[in-house]
Amino acid sequence: MRLCVTRKGVKGVSAIDRADLANFGPILGAGVQAGVMDAVELSFLGGAGTVTGSKYLLGSGTTRVLIDAGVFQGEKQFRLLNWEPFAVPPRSIDTVLITHAHTDHVGYLPALVRDGFAGEVLATEATVELAEIVLRDAAFLAERDAAHAAEGGYSKHHPPLPLFNIGDVERALKLFRIVEFEVDYELAEGWTARWTRAGHILGAASIRVQTPAASVLFSGDLGRATHPVLRAREIPEGADVVLVESTYGDREHFETSARAHEPLAELIRHTARRGGSVLIPAFAVDRTEVVLQTLTELLHAGRIPALPVFVNSPMALAALGVYRDPRFSDELRPDLDAGSFVDLPQLREVRSTEDSIKLNNPKVPSIIISSSGMATGGRVLHHLEHLLPDDRNAVVLTGYQAIGTRGRALADGATHLKMHGRQVPVRAEILIDEEFSVHADASELLDWLAALSPAPRQVYTVHGDPRSAVALAAAATARLNLTAVAASHGQTVSL
Ligand SMILES: [Zn+2]
Structure with a gap:
């Protein structure tokens, strides 16, 4: 030593x-x-x-x-x-x-x-x-x-x-x-x-x-x-x-199996069929990488349709750069390649505020990943404000939601959510996917x-x-x- x-x-x-x-x-x-x-x-x-x-x-x-x-x-x-x-x-x-x-x-x-x-x-x-x-x-x-x-x-x-x-x-x-x-x-x-x-x-x-x-x-x-x-x-x-x-x-967490994340895959399939979008609030550091890796596996296995996937978080994109940095490849799973562990042909990186605002009303069914993971702040609040009131949409919670956060309120079945000083009705479908927990x-x-x-x-x-x-x-x-x-x-x- x-x-x-x-x-x-x-x-x-x-x-x-x-x-x-x-x-x-x-x-x-x-x-x-x-x-x-x-x-x-x-x-x-x-x-x-x-x-x-x-x-x-x-x-x-x-x-x-x-x-x-x-x-x-x-x-x-x-x-x-x-x-x-x-x-x-x-x-x-x-x-x-x-x-x-x-x-x-x-x-x-x-x-x-x-x-x-x-x-x-x-x-x-x-x-x-x-x-x-x-x-x-x-x-x-x-x-x-x-x-x-x-x-x-x-x-x-x-x-x-x-x-x-x-x-x-x-x-x-x-x-x-x-x-x-x-x-x-x-x-x-x-x-x-x-x-x-x-x-x-x-x-x-x-x-x-x-x-x-x-x-x-x-x-x-x-x-x-x-x-x-x-x-x-x-x-x-x-x-x-x-x-x-x-x-x-x-x-105790779920036992993971060959059909891991099936509730998520099913939610993405039926939300796309009814013309809605799926919003995934995710911690910018790590959870976004895990969500992208999971979507890559579901897509390659033919379990979800090829939808546009937007990562709307400059912080998450910067963190993704660190995960892909060859200096840290020792810390990755030995069978993953640092350069290509996220392989989604329709991945779009959203950096500007302008593009972020456009995403509030997606033209085609999309998957939007944005932070913060417990909806305590960040760009995800604007997406929630626009997507929650429409029952064609869905929101996927990707892990632990602390007491007192908006994420916890959604997990507990809240019918309204307070954002930017006003009450927003919750009509979108909510899924808690604890398989994402790290x-x-x-x-x-x-x-x-x-x-x-x-x-x-x-x-x-x-x-x-x-x-x-x-x-x-x-x-x-x-x-x-x-x-x-x-x-x-x-x-x-x-x-
Ligand atoms: Zn932590």
Whole structure:
């Protein structure tokens, strides 16, 4: 195992920071506040009690490391936390470690930088490439949504403000340092970190952090045992304390078969017959690639007609470029060719706003893929506004829909959806295709835990709705004989 040193010496918490800590007392444990040198504490600042906003702080008297810097989405009670002062002064954080480039793991980084964080951000090369795309897009959307809200007068903030701007993003991007998989990086004296492939999206990893007090393994988001595009995940070295995601902690996925995605194929066939179009909201990073790969397979098997397929998301198209980059071909399924894994003759790339608006009323039955995947923002909102009221059309939800999102409302059978300050009737057919999920299900999460060596002495379930997190902790206790509990938001534990 190689050891790379990224920082020389150990950065201390300054006297000013210590004074500031008084303002952040409730969320921090006694060890950090008193400046006890040996104690290391773990604080759950996001991704606990909810799926989004992943942020886990490891802190001792001298060192602070934040694992993931995700933004909260969905439920208002959590979204409002994006606007609260961070639990510790951001400038007192030495290093941020990123598991993968989804916005609920990296999207808060520009806000941290705006508020004074100036340390290094360590991530794998594909994560850095994808994070650049995700964060630039996030700044664009935040600024545009604030402007729209100002015009429409429907913001809660007066005047409406973006969470951060493009300047914050550019400063954040300068802090990234690339790490390789399976290499130990020294963060500070007695602190190292190692990234292991998680098979969730390109570049995604679990991160094992060795602290002076104990080792802690952060699962990040875990892929299924097999992924339609990526090589399967690897099992990292075990640790004393393990945080495992629980997005699907209370559910099992479909068994996939030769007739995989048949409900989707049938929906595309009958929607085209009645002259409608199929809208597929999809996360720009990874889900779009998986949807395109699936449509390629369905078309080549003669199971769907050859319809025009529009990818209407500049971010998704940029991410597709990264997936096709030969530098990352090692991460793809060995039988896929990076250059041609998406092979759809009628694939159209929509880049300009003008072409995007034209797509609101397609002239012939079409398949439109647009982000965001949970319809929380982005171009997909305009398509939903135009396509939902017509019962010839269909909308396919391609994965987990967080509570409080429009995607969740559609999945739960909403008859109206609020968009841009008005109510839009839902008459289009809605299909939930969970076969698209690139998250492990309950059995696969338990398999991952069971494979860890040495076995953990404490497991915290995170990144799940309360019911999923509690169910996974109960299953880990009952079936694997582990000590496991669901972490709660704001909780701090001593290692
Ligand atoms: Zn993710």
